[in-house]
Amino acid sequence: YGALLEAMSSGLSVVAVGSPGGFGPVQPEKNGLPAYRDNESQLFDAMKRISNDQELRQSLGQAARQTVLREYADTATAEKVAWIYEWLASHPGRGIDDFIEGFARFEESCTVAAR
Numbered sequence: 001y002g003a004l005l006e007a008m009s010s011g012l013s014v015v016a017v018g019s020p021g022g023f024g025p026v027q028p029e030k031n032g033l034p035a036y037r038d039n040e041s042q043l044f045d046a047m048k049r050i051s052n053d054q055e056l057r058q059s060l061g062q063a064a065r066q067t068v069l070r071e072y073a074d075t076a077t078a079e080k081v082a083w084i085y086e087w088l089a090s091h092p093g094r095g096i097d098d099f100i101e102g103f104a105r106f107e108e109s110c111t112v113a114a115r
Helices: 002-009 039-052 054-071 074-090 096-114
Strands: 015-018 032-037
Touching: 002 054, 015 039, 032 039, 039 054, 054 074, 074 096
Parallel strands: 015 032
Antiparallel strands: none
């Protein structure tokens, strides 16, 4: 996602090409627009929307930048890695479902704190 994250961190609005559930850091209609692979008309429509709507372009770009700062900055990544190590050390033998639930709560607390 290198080029995509670079564009997002610069505050640019983006169109992400992928498959359902596979748009990487892009949350459809929140911080970018999706276009499904092999759907040229959807890609064209998304690009046209961004080109023609300055307010949409600006709001998506601002949200994209915030996503990168919150989720992909070195500090955020380091905090996530530290949490994972701490959780694994303090919850031996716990299943993946417990881990996923705990990590989701951790990420939500980071999102709330960033607001």
